[in-house]
Amino acid sequence: QVQLQESGPGLVKPSETLSLTCTVSGGSISSYYWSWIRQPAGKGLEWIGRIYTSGSTNYNPSLKSRVTMSVDTSKNQFSLKLSSVTAADTAVYYCARDRYGYTDIWGQGTMVTVSS
Amino acid sequence: QSVLTQPPSASGTPGQRVTISCSGSSSNIGSNTVNWYQQLPGTAPKLLIYSNNQRPSGVPDRFSGSKSGTSASLAISGLQSEDEADYYCAAWDDSLNGHWVFGGGTKLTVL
Numbered sequence: 001q002v003q004l005q006e007s008g009p010g011l012v013k014p015s016e017t018l019s020l021t022c023t024v025s026g027g028s029i030s031s032y033y034w035s036w037i038r039q040p041a042g043k044g045l046e047w048i049g050r051i052y053t054s055g056s057t058n059y060n061p062s063l064k065s066r067v068t069m070s071v072d073t074s075k076n077q078f079s080l081k082l083s084s085v086t087a088a089d090t091a092v093y094y095c096a097r098d099r100y101g102y103t104d105i106w107g108q109g110t111m112v113t114v115s116s
Numbered sequence: 117q118s119v120l121t122q123p124p125s126a127s128g129t130p131g132q133r134v135t136i137s138c139s140g141s142s143s144n145i146g147s148n149t150v151n152w153y154q155q156l157p158g159t160a161p162k163l164l165i166y167s168n169n170q171r172p173s174g175v176p177d178r179f180s181g182s183k184s185g186t187s188a189s190l191a192i193s194g195l196q197s198e199d200e201a202d203y204y205c206a207a208w209d210d211s212l213n214g215h216w217v218f219g220g221g222t223k224l225t226v227l
Contacts, residue, residue, distance in 0.1 A: 035216070044118060044204065044218060044219070044220045044221040045153075045161065045204055045206075045218045045221070046218070047206075047215060047216040047217070047218060049215075050216075058213060058214050058215055059213075059215070060215050061212040061213075061215060094160055094161075098216075101148070101149055101151075101166070101167060101208065102149075102151045102163060102166035102167065102206075103151070103153075103163065103206070103216075104163050104166070104172065106160040106161055106162070107160065108159075108160055109160050
């Protein structure tokens with residue numbers, strides 16, 4: 001059974017870069033899209049972007065200028081970098097598998113706080 | 117402001133049938149299928165309905181989805197207390213190189 005686990009710093013300073021990694025276990029990372037989605041406390045879901053195992057990406061237009069995603073198939077991992085963060089980027093960040101028109105498997109989420 | 121529009125809240129008593137609506141546009145719901153997610157308090161979202169009306173394995177048939185034009189609906193029949201959760205609709209939007217869009221979420225309360 002495929003499982004996803006997010007990892008990375010829980011605290012990031014304003015103006016710095018948020019970096020998260022998602023490790024895929026129980027299955028291969030190949031031949032799927034992999035998404036990042038975030039959720040500020042008490043608010044709804046916001047899709048950040050996705051990456052295919054070939055490296056092809058789609059990003060949320062509102063975040064595109066600050067987002068970079070990468071994939072490491074040898075480690076079964078994919079990553080998110082969000083630059084120039086502010087308090088508005090404080091949220092729970094989820095990684096998820098994007099499969100043929102729907103997102104079917106989600107990680108448990110990791111809380112990231114932007115604060116000095 | 118979410119691209120897909122959902123009512124912020126819904127409620128029902130045990131055994132009742134409730135519906136949650138999701139309104140979009142021609143570039144998202146009008147062109148692509150709709151998915152629904154259930155988020156129980158303190159947990160990650162869970163896929164509830166995909167491709168408008170398909171249930172993943174393990175999802176009770178009390179949950180059903182439909183789509184017409186640029187709108188979609190989630191129906192829950194035989195409401196149970198454990199259905200109290202937040203529900204989100206999602207669809208792929210073909211504009212601006214393509215991206216997923218979500219509804220703002222509907223908090224379902226079982227009275």
